[in-house]
Amino acid sequence: MLCAPQGVGKTTLAHQVIRARIGLQDSVLGLPVARGKRVLLLSMDRPAQARRAANRIFGKDDRKLLDDRLVVWEGPPPYDMAKHTDILTAMCEAAEADTVVIDSLKDAAIGLSEDEVGAGYNRARQKAIAAGVQVLELHHLTKRGPNGAAPNDLAGVYGSVWLTSGTGSVILLWGEAGDPVVNFRHLKQPMNELGPFNVIHDHASGVSSVQNTADLIELARYGGPEGLSAARAAEAIFDTKTPTAAQKEKARRRLDKLVGSGQLVKHDGPTKTSPATYYLGLARAS
Template sequence: MNAPKSEPGFFADIRAAFPQPSAATGTPPPAPPVLAGVDGAHPYALAALRSQCEELAAAQPGNRNHLLNISAGKMAGYVAAGNLPADQTQRALLDAARTAGLPDSEILRTIRSGWDHGIQHPKPVPDTDKASDDWLASVAPATPAGRPAGPTRSEADSTLTAAFVDGGSFVFDIPDITPSVWGAGSEVLWAEGEALMIVGPSGVGKTTLTGQLVRALLGLQNDVLGYPVNNYGKVLYLAMDRPQQIRRSLNRHFQPNERDTVARGLIPRPGPPSADLAQHPDLLRSLAEAAGAGVVIVDSLKDAAIGLADDATAAGYNRARQKCLAAGIQVLELHHQTKRGAGDKQPTTLADVYGSTWITSGAGSVILLWGEAGSTVVRFMHLKQPAETVGPFDVSHDHDAGKSTKVDKADPLAMAQALAASGGMTARTFAMALHDTDKLTAAQLQGARHRLNRLVNEGRLSARDLPALNGANPGKVYLPARPAAPPTLPGLP
């Protein structure tokens, strides 16, 4: 199948070609039955189109245009690679967007925007091994007779250069603030395009915290632990580790009146995958794309890949993770911690996380939850950060309600206020309270100093330099922010 050209008149006849909503009722037509069988479509691409249209038809105001743009770009890539027909794919997207309630003027403009980008980047179906083929056969019709199972050699070769980007844009066109899935400003817990790992022993609330993230990702709450969460469409939850326990935990997070939202946005897959994700690195992305998911949750890593202490296994899983991220799918992973830090104490570094170094090296953010199994209060530590370090602090879990709350014992603003009468707060004093120890590492002290200086730059604290003693570097004390000077009237002193 030849890829269509992306030219100014490409969508010129789309309005006339497809039936319009009723002028009398304004009711959009239902999603088209053409999805039951699209001529010349590869079964994998057809499954992806069906999933995208179902998600789009159920989209809510505020997310519809964004989702339509993404869907048009993805499906145009399959069209460009010869795996979907252009006309039926456009019609499916148009009617699904009408079902969601978008007006035609917005639909056509948004489809064109996404389509023009996607058509320039052919998207062959993933290479699949026997394990992936078994799974694909369960979600898509059989491949039509005479149709190759994958892209031709020339189509595959074209994807090599399609992945290249402009060097100037790659180096210089960087947002001033790190785009985040979870977090805001410089406090980013989960950066867009980077995997988040939540690490901890059994019973410390990893699934409880994840359930709240799922609620927020579905648009049912705005933040988790006080940090905002953005919406990325459907969530594929790979419930591999004790799926019935995961099911009970998630049940505590949702109310019966939220059932429709959960049914549209959450796609659980109980049990282990059909193959080891480290050995078959395309499978994770294949699962997510076939589900039409913008986020995939891996619960847990030990069930996704066997032998994570082995460097080859960990590198193979990291490849699976990076393939998802490269496809625009956000990744959250839960990981069991089976070893302690030095002296059998709480882990404090990435080296303390169980498994090969390639597991944490490939993640953008690593959060450690630490405490006794079943405890209502656990310690939150940000072992690897995409921006500023968040925490450490305690987290209080209400397991029955599925709610977690940040408990910050070392509030720098409150401490500066309390110590102002005695001359102010030093970075060491704050670091000792923050880390609950008087034996600070250089990194802990530097992190505390950096956090206080940021508050000074934001105008929330003030600082006063201290004289240098015995040749040492000058010190600094931190005080409450100085009140703004009152305005003066002209002619008055």
């Protein structure tokens, strides 16, 4: 699930995932994407606007290839997916698609804030997944975080808890409508956390990229004999002078992963309560 306020690039990012799944590019935001067979795009939220956005990124691609590997449905689905839980899988089967992009979730079922509706839609989603379909859903938020900041948990996602409970990942894009730079946060992870980092949207081309992120190896190098602590790493990763305990723990896990790969060396503090310090591994230091 990719959730965000209006106008910050959900559809733009989804189009790039589509291009990768149909073999027109290898990665999105610098991350590899496995190629699929065919994508079904349910363009239900302002399809005319979405079509204009698609022309920016698909405009120069081979039309025959697009016709073969991308199927587009514009407008609402034939039935409410929460009430007719087989319809999503049936639409994917009819399109012979192994990937479906739902733009957006509010148009797939009516009354998503109700648990009965959320549970019904989740049943439809799980049936599609069980049939071997990869599901990407674009969704909206219900509120901002404290003092107008970005939501920092799943409570900010609009609708029933069943909507997020049934997902593998929930990603938040945060910014103001039309911003060229927005923030990417991984609110729910099946395994390892991705980000946070900033995403730069090139609206003219429809291509997005990751803004330079904190390089823990370089931070350890700059730390010299004092090394790098998890607290200092968290400050750089999360762009804050007062990282939370959870942010420090996430930074520590990243540092320990670099220790496991031999890129950093960990020195425990003199006491059990003293923070560990991280230094460049021998190969990096030479």
